[in-house]
Amino acid sequence: MPEGDTVWQAAKRLHTALAGNVLVLSDLRVPRYATADLTGRRVLDVTPRGKHLLTRIEGGLTLHSHLRMDGSWKVYEAGQRWGGGPAHQIRAVLGTDDRTAVGYRLPVLELLRTTDEARAVGHLGPDLLGPDWDPGKALENLLRDPERPLGEALLDQRNLAGIGNVYKSELCFLLGVTPWLPVGALPVDRASQLPVIAKKLLEFNRDRPARITTGRRAPNLFVYGRAARPCPRCGTPVRTANQGDGSRERPTYWCPRCQSGPTPRPTGEHAATA
Structure with missing residues (x-):
């Protein structure tokens, strides 16, 4: 069950796999962002905020996702078979030369300007695992x-x-x-x-x-x-x-x-x- 610790672990895996690398594969499988193309952009960092994940991308963009009950991000090496669920449950794919992150059953997925992150997470109280903990x-x-x-x-x-x-x-x-x-x-x-x-x-x-x-x-x-x-x-x-x-x-x-x-x-x- 995704809680703050689970999301923190997911952010750590995604950050290790993607941060500092240029995306060579981008596929957001939700109607609103079906035509969005992030290839050629470098992933800057992946940050957890409570139960939310913020993947910051070169050019002032943030991919915001939330796992809720059933969502997950899986990381695969190049050529490795994806095994997080059937293809119709995939909501996002972000790939570099040697790693691919696949988001399954993500109930929340939105692409926004990094300067607008508060619109997604600004309502949250102090984060138990974050630098803002008070x-x-x-x-x-x-x-x-x-x-x-x-x-x-x-x-x-x-x-x-x-x-x-x-x-x-x-x-x-x-x-x-x-x-x-x-x-x-x-x-x-x-x-x-x-x-x-x-x-x-x-x-x-x-x-x-x-x-x-x-x-x-x-x-x-x-x-x-x-x-x-x-x-x-x-x-x-x-x-x-x-x-x-x-x-x-x-x-x-x-x-x-x-x-x-x-x-x-x-x-x-x-x-x-x-």
């Missing part, structure tokens, strides 16, 4: 709506950029509260630790092929994906329910013993728990 600003953003459930606030990229559904569940576990707890009800000491722990989680995993939040490989996660299995800390079966703001429901996991705060009833209503 823990104080991130916490201020989260607390702006004190009645909002913590899990929803963490997923809102306008508050802080890089957290997805996995880190949402894991971070709430480490804070000892449920994802349905109103942000404003988070104890002051835990609120101050929230940005610190979030950054440590993503930095620890940005170079790892598999995420680890427990500090060990088995189990590698505390609660995410562990429905009905014992909590690694107390042994209580982990619970799961959907959480969302109405636009999209996401599976959410928590330990009913280690985490205090509201939890959803089977009907979708909320009830306070100890």
Whole structure:
């Protein structure tokens, strides 16, 4: 599942493969940019911004992409067979003399002026893995709506950029509260630790092929994906329910013993728990 660490890894692979090299192959397979030709231009850098990828190209252009749930960028050596999916799922191809980057199932792909990047990513909050990271600003953003459930606030990229559904569940576990707890009800000491722990989680995993939040490989996660299995800390079966703001429901996991705060009833209503 693409989150800030996954996107950071994708940017690193693309930057290593393309940056400093001239494009000899350019194919943007979306109607709006079907006639755009980037061949002959040098790739300057590939930069992650939260869950967004910015591929900057000579001539003041940026190819902006977003992976969302299913998108991916694969890098192949010259002559290597592409294997990221069927051809009809390819949305972009950028090739140099010895490397080819292929974007599969990209739900967002746009070519814009580099000076207009703010139009694509200017709404984002501080990036957990970026040079603009500001823990104080991130916490201020989260607390702006004190009645909002913590899990929803963490997923809102306008508050802080890089957290997805996995880190949402894991971070709430480490804070000892449920994802349905109103942000404003988070104890002051835990609120101050929230940005610190979030950054440590993503930095620890940005170079790892598999995420680890427990500090060990088995189990590698505390609660995410562990429905009905014992909590690694107390042994209580982990619970799961959907959480969302109405636009999209996401599976959410928590330990009913280690985490205090509201939890959803089977009907979708909320009830306070100890």
